[in-house]
Amino acid sequence: MSDSLKINLAILPEDGLRLRFSEGNAWFQGCFAGDAPPEFSLVSADADCLITRSGDTIYVRGDLSAQMSRECSRCLEPATISAGGAFAYTLVPEKTETAQDLELSAEELETGCYRGDFIDLAPIICEQIVLVAPMKFLCAENCRGLCPHCGVNLNTGSCSCRSETVDDRLAALKKFTVKK
Ligand SMILES: [Zn+2]
Ligand SMILES: [Zn+2]
Numbered sequence: 001m002s003d004s005l006k007i008n009l010a011i012l013p014e015d016g017l018r019l020r021f022s023e024g025n026a027w028f029q030g031c032f033a034g035d036a037p038p039e040f041s042l043v044s045a046d047a048d049c050l051i052t053r054s055g056d057t058i059y060v061r062g063d064l065s066a067q068m069s070r071e072c073s074r075c076l077e078p079a080t081i082s083a084g085g086a087f088a089y090t091l092v093p094e095k096t097e098t099a100q101d102l103e104l105s106a107e108e109l110e111t112g113c114y115r116g117d118f119i120d121l122a123p124i125i126c127e128q129i130v131l132v133a134p135m136k137f138l139c140a141e142n143c144r145g146l147c148p149h150c151g152v153n154l155n156t157g158s159c160s161c162r163s164e165t166v167d168d169r170l171a172a173l174k175k176f177t178v179k180k
């Protein structure tokens with residue numbers, strides 16, 4: 001549950017806290033309460049985190065492995081993508097006077113603020129999932145997409161309107177999709 005990702009700094013062990021967890025889409029969507037959630041759904045996320053501190057500064061280092069799904073941007077069939085990697089995040093205590101300045105530099109340096117004795121890993125992990133998600137989901141690297149004329153899925157069928165001209169238009173359509 002999400003509550004297990006709240007860490008009480010008052011009892012953080014001297015040599016750091018190791019935390020492993022797995023979450024799914026319900027948890028992920030819940031992290032965006034009030035905000036627009038990403039357009040993909042989370043199949044699963046596994047993270048292995050080490051939380052350490054030096055004075056008031058908290059360091060989160062982790063390894064993320066996520067699977068996410070969305071319709072293929074070429075053929076519109078479901079596409080599941082694996083992504084992840086190592087990440088590092090630094091948290092400093094929130095100071096009311098300089099809170100705004102800190103927040104500004106925070107985004108550039110992957111630094112955040114915490115208040116009181118607790119930090120919540122959930123928004124940090126969700127941010128990492130969004131960061132590693134691809135801009136474009138493809139069911140397969142060589143997905144042939146849909147025929148721009150009749151809409152047939154060219155991975156599973158063929159149609160009679162395919163020709164050199166159609167291929168050129170399809171290429172143009174792909175470029176358009178990438179820019180979007
Ligand atoms: Zn596809
Ligand atoms: Zn066709």
